Amino acid sequence: MNMIKKYGKYIVMVILLALVIYLSFNSYFVFVGINALINAIAVMGIVIISGYAKQLHLGQSAFMGIGAYTSAILMTKAGLNFWLTIPVAMVISGLFGWVLSIPTLKLKGGSYLALVTQTFGEIIYVLLLNMVWLTNGPFGISGIKAPTIGPIDFTGLQPYFFLCMAILIIVYIALKRIVKVKFGRFFISIRESEEAAQSIGINTRKYKMVAFVIATSIAGLAGVLYGPFIGYLSPEQFRWQPSLILVSMAIVGGLYSLEGGIIGAILLTFLPELLRSTDQLRMILYGVIVILTLAFLPDGIVSLFGKKPKEIKKMLSAQWDMLSDKTLRRKKKKIKAARMSGK
Amino acid sequence: MGLLGLQIVNGITIGMIYGLAALGFTMVFKALGYLNFSHSNTITIGAFVIYTVVISCNIPFILAMPIVTLFMLFYGFVLEKVLFKRFRNASALTFMLVSISLSTVVSNTCLLIFGPQPRALTNVFPSTRIAIGPVSIPFNNICIFVIAVAFLVILQLFFSKTKFGLSLRLASEDPSTASLMGIKVFNTRAATFAITAALGGIAGMLVSPLYSVTIELGSSLALKTFISAVVGGLGNFIGAVVGGLLVGLTETMAATYISSAYKDLIVYVAGIVILAFFPYGIFRRVKTKH
Numbered sequence: 001m002n003m004i005k006k007y008g009k010y011i012v013m014v015i016l017l018a019l020v021i022y023l024s025f026n027s028y029f030v031f032v033g034i035n036a037l038i039n040a041i042a043v044m045g046i047v048i049i050s051g052y053a054k055q056l057h058l059g060q061s062a063f064m065g066i067g068a069y070t071s072a073i074l075m076t077k078a079g080l081n082f083w084l085t086i087p088v089a090m091v092i093s094g095l096f097g098w099v100l101s102i103p104t105l106k107l108k109g110g111s112y113l114a115l116v117t118q119t120f121g122e123i124i125y126v127l128l129l130n131m132v133w134l135t136n137g138p139f140g141i142s143g144i145k146a147p148t149i150g151p152i153d154f155t156g157l158q159p160y161f162f163l164c165m166a167i168l169i170i171v172y173i174a175l176k177r178i179v180k181v182k183f184g185r186f187f188i189s190i191r192e193s194e195e196a197a198q199s200i201g202i203n204t205r206k207y208k209m210v211a212f213v214i215a216t217s218i219a220g221l222a223g224v225l226y227g228p229f230i231g232y233l234s235p236e237q238f239r240w241q242p243s244l245i246l247v248s249m250a251i252v253g254g255l256y257s258l259e260g261g262i263i264g265a266i267l268l269t270f271l272p273e274l275l276r277s278t279d280q281l282r283m284i285l286y287g288v289i290v291i292l293t294l295a296f297l298p299d300g301i302v303s304l305f306g307k308k309p310k311e312i313k314k315m316l317s318a319q320w321d322m323l324s325d326k327t328l329r330r331k332k333k334k335i336k337a338a339r340m341s342g343k
Numbered sequence: 344m345g346l347l348g349l350q351i352v353n354g355i356t357i358g359m360i361y362g363l364a365a366l367g368f369t370m371v372f373k374a375l376g377y378l379n380f381s382h383s384n385t386i387t388i389g390a391f392v393i394y395t396v397v398i399s400c401n402i403p404f405i406l407a408m409p410i411v412t413l414f415m416l417f418y419g420f421v422l423e424k425v426l427f428k429r430f431r432n433a434s435a436l437t438f439m440l441v442s443i444s445l446s447t448v449v450s451n452t453c454l455l456i457f458g459p460q461p462r463a464l465t466n467v468f469p470s471t472r473i474a475i476g477p478v479s480i481p482f483n484n485i486c487i488f489v490i491a492v493a494f495l496v497i498l499q500l501f502f503s504k505t506k507f508g509l510s511l512r513l514a515s516e517d518p519s520t521a522s523l524m525g526i527k528v529f530n531t532r533a534a535t536f537a538i539t540a541a542l543g544g545i546a547g548m549l550v551s552p553l554y555s556v557t558i559e560l561g562s563s564l565a566l567k568t569f570i571s572a573v574v575g576g577l578g579n580f581i582g583a584v585v586g587g588l589l590v591g592l593t594e595t596m597a598a599t600y601i602s603s604a605y606k607d608l609i610v611y612v613a614g615i616v617i618l619a620f621f622p623y624g625i626f627r628r629v630k631t632k633h
Contacts, residue, residue: 056436058443103619111378111577114439115569116618119611122566126608240562244447251440280451287448294437294444295429323429 020165030157032273034229037164040265041171042222043249044258045215049113050247051255052179052187053211055105059117060246062124063093063216065238067223072141072233073134082147086224093220094213105208108194113212121243128235140234144227154228164225168262171218175258178214187211241283248290254300263301295323348478350595356484357553358591359491360546362584364564365571366498367542373578374515374535375431377438381422381446383565385543388449389415390551390560391457392544394464404467404552408490411548412541419540423533431532454558461555468552487549494545495584498538511535567594567607570614576624586624590614 023029042060049057070092071085080088104116128135135141146155147163154160178184186207189197197204227233245268253264268289272282296319297303304312364386371379392414396407422445430441468486472479502508514521514531522528546568547560554560571590575582590610598606617625 050436054436056439100615103615103622107618107622111372111435111439112573112618112622114378114380115573116615119566119570119614123608123611126605126611130604130608244443247440248444280454283447283451284455287444287446287451290444291426291441291448294433294441298433298437322432 024158024161027157030161032270034157034161034164036266036269037161037168038222038225038229039246039249039269040262041164041168041225042219042246043253043261043265044171044175045218045222046246046250047255047258047261048175048179048187048218049211049215050250051257051261052184052191053208054191055208055212056111056114056247057117057212057215058114058247059121059124059243060215060219061238061242062117062121063097063219064223064226064242065124065128065233065235066093066096067220068227068233068238069128069135069141069223070220071224072144072227075144075227076141082145082224082228083149086221089224090217090220093223094217097213097216098209101209101212105212106205118240118243121238121240125235125239128238135235138235140232142232144231144233146228160229164229167221167225171221172258172262175214175218179258183207183210245286248286251290252293252300254302256299257302260300260302267301295319345477345479346599348476349480350599351592352478352480352484354592354595355588356487356591357550357594358588359488359584360550360553360587361564361567361571361590362587363491363494363542363549364546364568365575365583365587366495366580367539367546368568369572369575369578369580369583370515370535370539370542372572373580374511375438375532377435378442378577379536379539380439380442380565381449382442382539382543383561383568384446384449384453385415385418385540385561386547386550386564386568387453387558387561388418389544389547390556391453391547393548393551394462394556397464397467398462408545408548411544415541415544416537418544419537420533422540423536427536428529428532450558450561457558459558461557463555464551483552487552491545491549494542498542507534511538567610570610573614574617574621574625576621576626579624579626582624582626585626 020033024033042064045063046057046060049055067089070089071082074080074085074088075082100116100120101113104113129137131137146153146160148154152159154163179187186197186202189200189202190204190208194204223238226237230237246265249264249268250261251264252268253262254260268286272285275282275285293300296316298319303315307315364382367385368379368382371377371382389411393404393407393411396402396410397404402410426441426445427438430438433441468483471482473482473485474480502512510521510526511531511534513524514526514528515535518528521531546564550560550564567590568587571586572583573586574589575584575586593613594606594610597609601609
């Protein structure tokens with residue numbers, strides 16, 4: 001019993017890995033799986049800025065677009081190696097994020113960043129569409145080749161799947177380190193109360209900017225991976241709707257933890273595939289799921305893990321009471337009863 | 344000279360529409376401190392409802408306007424009672440996320456109901472032109488401007504003369520004091536959402552004779568609406584209308600004299616730059632002491 005408790009985590013991981021390797025021979029699963037992994041990388045960026053620092057970021061796919069286009073242009077026009085384009089794309093995405101954060105993050109509350117990032121997504125769309133000499137405009141960039149490393153060729157879906165998984169794990173470990181050390185504590189202090197954070201001498205603007213630059217450069221990385229996977233880039237792929245889907249994933253999984261982001265990305269990528277719904281129904285489904293999650297599980301699906309059914313039931317009923325005004329009615333009843341007895 | 348004059352008229356016309364929509368957006372922010380991203384839906388719904396009423400039911404535009412306004416008031420009221428009321432204690436972040444998700448649900452539902460094809464609402468107003476000096480102004484624009492101003496005057500009278508309007512203003516300034524003075528803050532919340540939905544609907548209704556009526560109408564106007572509200576200062580009513588006019592003028596001028604492909608880009612970048620230098624709007628530079 002003790003053994004299971006001690007090594008349970010590792011046993012689950014091994015079983016999961018075996019399952020994934022078994023499934024990776026199914027090409028349909030692998031295709032959706034790569035999508036899910038790339039989304040998971042981008043969603044972790046959203047978790048850093050929106051979950052840890054509580055600044056709503058609505059333009060993540062625009063930064064993915066910057067990364068994807070940078071990498072694709074460097075590869076197809078300048079003939080650069082895929083691996084070299086990763087740092088370049090991350091730096092450029094991060095630079096855009098830094099420039100955008102200068103006017104925005106000096107303001108308090110997450111509202112302004114939401115507005116500005118949404119606007120920025122549209123700016124990037126217009127730029128990608130109209131700078132035909134660089135981005136090929138509405139025709140898009142095609143012929144993006146998959147990378148190779150020594151003898152290993154990542155052209156097939158299966159090798160690429162494991163490459164994405166490896167990168168996801170590296171990013172996850174790196175981000176986990178970042179949020180565990182001083183930085184993460186500062187982000188959380190900003191989330192809890194910006195005023196309090198300032199009063200103990202934290203430069204909130206600086207750390208919000210750090211969080212945003214991390215988020216955007218990770219989006220750049222996700223974009224780089226997206227290019228060779230699809231093999232074709234067009235401005236429509238990085239507009240408002242994909243950004244929204246990424247935010248939905250973060251919320252459903254759990255906005256306040258990195259694992260939540262990954263779980264949300266995997267769930268919401270596979271769910272519509274299972275239902276094989278049309279595009280509109282899929283967006284409606286996303287919207288309804290997000291609203292229900294916000295209503296009943298504000299901390300996402302990860303908040304259910306490691307809890308007994310009784311606790312979950314209690315949590316849900318507390319949320320239900322809050323939503324259906326029961327607490328208010330009970331208070332009113334109490335006041336009424338108090339008055340009656342007073343008389 | 345003629346072109347410049349015409350473009351100024353066009354800019355003011357579209358700017359009034361942005362202003363009306365931005366007024367609704369800013370009003371929710373003032374009253375509740377939340378950004379209501381589902382505001383852009385009201386523009387789409389307003390446009391589609393007026394199209395349906397005018398074309399399918401053969402009711403003249405002028406008579407259709409009150410019908411649409413009432414419908415939008417009802418829509419906003421129901422939305423608040425069904426959904427937004429539940430999230431009144433939530434953080435600003437949660438509310439924003441709820442409104443964004445709601446906006447996707449509503450716009451995709453509209454897409455399923457009405458289909459993606461664009462519709463044109465033509466011949467609403469007589470297509471004569473009125474010449475003032477070298478500028479010949481389309482009668483269309485004058486009508487839209489007059490209607491927009493009329494709605495603004497009605498709104499101003501409502502907020503300054505009626506008791507309910509005054510109580511709405513007090514509740515948005517300071518809800519706790521308002522509730523102490525016997526104002527039912529819950530009702531004022533519902534009224535705020537109803538009025539803002541009506542404002543969005545009016546904007547959609549007025550824009551429908553100018554642009555074709557599509558599902559993307561709301562989302563294409565949404566960002567400019569947000570920028571109008573930010574330029575005027577979030578929570579500032581007059582600022583929202585003036586911001587709308589500025590955005591409209593910038594857009595038409597940029598389209599005429601710089602590049603029509605980049606006109607939206609210029610507006611957005613200008614909006615972000617203004618946010619950088621005047622974070623609380625162009626009318627007020629300092630809000631909090633630090």
